[in-house]
Amino acid sequence: MTRYPPAEISRALLGALVGIAISGASARFLPGTAEALPWLIAPMGASAVLLFAVPASPLAQPWPVFGGNVISSAIGLAAYFLLPDPLLAAAVGVSVAIAVMMVFGCLHPPGGACALLAATATQPIDDQGFWFLLAPVAINTAALLFIAWAFNNAIGRSYPHRPAPAPSPTALGVQLDDIRAAMDDATRLDVLPGDVVALLRDAETRALDRRLGRLPVEAIMDTDIATVLPWESIYRARAVIVQRSVKSLPVVDEERRVIGIVSIIDLFTRDVVELEPVEDMMTTDVTTIRAETHVADLIPLMTAQGYKILPVVDADDHLVGLITRGTLIAVLHRALLGE
Numbered sequence: 001m002t003r004y005p006p007a008e009i010s011r012a013l014l015g016a017l018v019g020i021a022i023s024g025a026s027a028r029f030l031p032g033t034a035e036a037l038p039w040l041i042a043p044m045g046a047s048a049v050l051l052f053a054v055p056a057s058p059l060a061q062p063w064p065v066f067g068g069n070v071i072s073s074a075i076g077l078a079a080y081f082l083l084p085d086p087l088l089a090a091a092v093g094v095s096v097a098i099a100v101m102m103v104f105g106c107l108h109p110p111g112g113a114c115a116l117l118a119a120t121a122t123q124p125i126d127d128q129g130f131w132f133l134l135a136p137v138a139i140n141t142a143a144l145l146f147i148a149w150a151f152n153n154a155i156g157r158s159y160p161h162r163p164a165p166a167p168s169p170t171a172l173g174v175q176l177d178d179i180r181a182a183m184d185d186a187t188r189l190d191v192l193p194g195d196v197v198a199l200l201r202d203a204e205t206r207a208l209d210r211r212l213g214r215l216p217v218e219a220i221m222d223t224d225i226a227t228v229l230p231w232e233s234i235y236r237a238r239a240v241i242v243q244r245s246v247k248s249l250p251v252v253d254e255e256r257r258v259i260g261i262v263s264i265i266d267l268f269t270r271d272v273v274e275l276e277p278v279e280d281m282m283t284t285d286v287t288t289i290r291a292e293t294h295v296a297d298l299i300p301l302m303t304a305q306g307y308k309i310l311p312v313v314d315a316d317d318h319l320v321g322l323i324t325r326g327t328l329i330a331v332l333h334r335a336l337l338g339e
Contacts, residue, residue: 008053011155015052019147020044026143027136038124041117043069044140046110051148056161059108062145064101068108069141072097073133076118077125086120093119201300217298218291220331221312221321227252230259230279237278238267248309251282256319258311260284288313291320298328 004012024040047069050060058064079093097115101107114137118125125132152159226244228237230251237249241264251260260282267281287301288311301307302325312321 012049012053015148015151016048018151019048019052019144022147023140023143027139039136040140041114041136043110043113043117044144046113047108047141047144050109051144052151055148055152055157055159060148061160062149064106064108065145066138066141067104067106068101068111069114070133070138071100071104071106072108072111072115073118073137074130075100076115077121077130077132079115079119080121080126089119090116206296215295215331216291217289217293217295217312217323218321220295220327221291221323222327223321225250225319225322227256227319228262228278229253230282231277233275234267234278234281235274237262238274241267250286250311250319250322251278252319257317258286258288258313258319261286261309261311286311288317289323290315295328295331298323302328 020040023044028039047065050057051065054060075097076089076093079089079096083089083092093115094112097111098107101111118132121132149159226240226246227250228240230253240249241247246264248261248263250258251262253259260279262278262282266283287307289298289301291312291314293312298310301310308325310323311319312323314320
């Protein structure tokens with residue numbers, strides 16, 4: 001669980017205290033407000049959590065807060081008046097409100113509570129009808145937003161939240177646009193350590209793509225490939241490895257489709273019969289990549305997943321090249337030097 005320092009707790013406490021008090025008072029003393037209506041609705045408490053505890057959250061920005069609460073309340077009221085069954089009205093109101101908030105970019109969790117409150121309307125809300133959207137929903141929300149703006153900026157927080165300026169460009173450094181693009185691809189708003197790691201890796205890949213101009217694998221792969229057929233002998237495979245000074249050999253069929261791979265470790269450290277066919281000892285679980293794959297996509301394969309060699313195939317799965325870890329390192333080195 002996140003541990004908040006005492007100063008942050010105090011700020012959230014004071015901000016919510018002032019915000020809720022003024023939000024309620026603004027509706028309570030507004031001339032013409034129906035006396036039977038609540039002058040402060042419960043979802044404002046949830047909005048206060050976001051506005052004063054995590055004001056930088058995308059869910060706590062002005063449009064999500066105001067649009068989420070008011071639009072969701074309208075949808076909840078519509079469900080209440082159109083559907084006679086309260087349970088059905090509640091389910092439809094909340095679910096449709098969530099979808100509409102997502103469509104209009106104003107997703108705000110308390111908006112779901114606003115929809116539920118309106119869809120299960122009490123008699124005073126029923127009497128007020130759609131005027132309920134103005135008082136107390138819109139008035140509560142607008143007052144809370146005003147206090148959040150004044151309070152957060154008064155204590156040194158930037159609200160509405162404004163991102164930090166982009167860093168100076170570097171050769172392969174992750175830039176603001178890389179982070180923003182990676183965040184656009186993210187599907188979750190709750191963030192865990194693993195999510196941050198995945199986000200940074202995505203941003204790093206985008207930075208590398210930008211630097212290399214989305215260079216395809218076929219531009220750097222080795223096309224002079226030594227291969228063996230599955231029925232060729234281990235003696236033959238050893239001779240090819242020594243002659244070509246390579247550490248691994250793809251095993252291909254007559255149509256040059258990769259069906260396995262043998263390494264120098266397999267061939268020279270295991271007790272095998274030299275006339276034994278290669279297929280008896282080859283590794284058949286082989287990962288291949290397409291020639292159009294971007295070089296940046298090789299990094300997770302050759303680092304996190306530990307591949308040292310990757311056969312490159314065309315659209316028909318025919319072997320057309322080979323990528324080694326050494327080749328990738330050379331390309332990254334040139335990119336870092338700006339060549």
